[in-house]
Amino acid sequence: MSEVVAIIPARGGSKGIPRKNLQRVGGVPLVARAVEAARRCPAVDRVVVTTDDVDIAAVAAEWGAEVVERPADLAGDLASSESALVHALETLEARKVDAGVLVFLQATSPFIDVDALTAAVQLVRSRRRDSVFSAVETYGFLWEKGIGSAAEPVNHEIDVRPRRQDREPHYLETGAFYVMRAAGFRAANHRFFGSVGIAEVAPRTAIEIDTLDELELARALAPLVDRDAFGARAGSIPVDAVVTDFDGVHTDDTVHVDQNGVESVTVSRSDGMGVGMLRAAGIPFLILSTEANPVVAARARKLGVDVRQAAADKAAVLREWAGERGIPLSRIAYLGNDVNDLGCLEIVGWPVAVPDAHPLVLSTARVVLDHSGGAGAVRDLAERVLNGRDAVVATSHTSAHPTAPLEAS
Structure with missing residues (x-):
């Protein structure tokens, strides 16, 4: 029985954004987001x-993907995605994998519409289409620069301006x-061949990251878009250790100072109970x-x-503390x-923020x-x-597929 195989090309080099495929959006590396969507x-x-x-x-690997080592000559700036896909398919064939349908995902698209992807696979598996790609509907009037950079219409007549509802x-x-x-x-050595179909996706998911501005835009959008994906799991955080800051986390970030200069703070008994619950469950806890x-x-x-x-x-101290206990950074909530x-x-798998945190912290967090x-x-x-620990136990008893693991540091 042939398989539907999703392949994600993710080379290490990038001129526009250094280490682009490891940049985080919504607290998750881009390559991990693509793996999770698949x-x-x-x-x-x-x-x-x-x-x-x-x-x-x-x-x-930590997020659950199989890895194919990509040769250096297929990972340069001039190497095509098609060449990486062909090599991956050949490698899988040598591993006795029969790939009937190829799903090519790009890690630089952080908000992959899984429902639209599922429908696209069904179109190809049913032989109704040979190739299907993601696209957004647009009614925009397109122009191009012609001779002498003069504007020329592309998809409309210059003297006709029909209403949106009257246009295709x-x-x-x-x-x-x-x-x-x-x-x-x-056979074609190209992603478009035969009968080509379109999989419409929501406009808010249609961002592809090639520049720093697009990366920042994706990070700003993540809290809204991820509510139906990564955010759906925000009620549970499956980790092996918890590390927290103190001021502004255990406290409201204010300090009381008496006439002798002695400082005091106010903490929550509820927080103390929460820490006690973690200790009872055997989960290491560090205040940093x-x-x-x-x-x-x-x-x-x-x-x-x-x-x-x-x-x-603080990051160096966290690494040292985690290393002493043999806890991967990917299995820590900070x-x-x-x-x-x-x-x-x-550097951790689950960056978490309080709701009144600094804007840079909020944009870095996976969960607020x-x-x-x-x-x-x-x-x-x-x-x-x-809850995350309970969910992992429940999943191991009810599903043959493991819960998606967390990213490596």
Whole structure:
């Protein structure tokens, strides 16, 4: 029985955005987002990432993709996507994989419409189309620069301006996915052949990242678009350890100072209960603070958890703490609120923010909590982590497919 194989080309080099395929949108690396979209598509049997980069390969494998090592001569700036796809298909054939339908996904499209992808696969499997691509409907009047850069109409008459409802739409290719018969693709050596179909996708998903501006736009859109994908799992965070900042997380980011200069803060008993629940479940917990303050150490002792203070390089301390315990960074949730937390948020599998966090922290987070710092944020995170652990156990008992793992550091 032939398989529907999704292949994601993801080379390590990129001139416009360094390490582009590992850049995060919604707290998740772009290549991981593509793997996750393919895994959520019920019509896809196998997910493969072809890459020349060891870091990308590690992320792909941890998210559940099979990896094909891409030769250097097929990973340069001039190498075509088609050449990478052909090589991957040949490699899979040597592994005794019979690819009947090829799904070509691009990691630079962070918001892949899984429903539209599923419908596209069905069109090809049923032989109604040989090749199908993602596109958005457009009624725009298109122009091009002609002789002397003078504007010339492309899809309309210059002296006719019909209303939208009186015009036929055109379709703009988004680049998110292409689905095709594998044998036909190998024969044509091109993604468009035979009877070509269009899979319409929602306009808000139609962004392809080639520039830093497009990357920032995707990050701004992620909280809205991901509500139907990554955000649907926001109620559970499956990790093996929790690390938090202190000020603005365990507290409301204010300090009370008496006439003698002694500082005090207000914390939540609910947060303390949440930490206790994590400890009872055997989940390691670390409070990581830039400052050295007796109140932080006192709170850590009260909670019975690890604490590291005076951490000028919080990310380095986090790496050291995780390494000592043999916990992959991809299996850690880090909760922060300000710019000194960005280094940690960018290396863990689950970057989490309080709702009143700095805008840069909010744009980096994979999950934004419902409760503010000092008002139940830590309890909120604890419950999601415990829900994630319960969900993994339930999934292992009810499904042959494992829960999508988290990204590598």
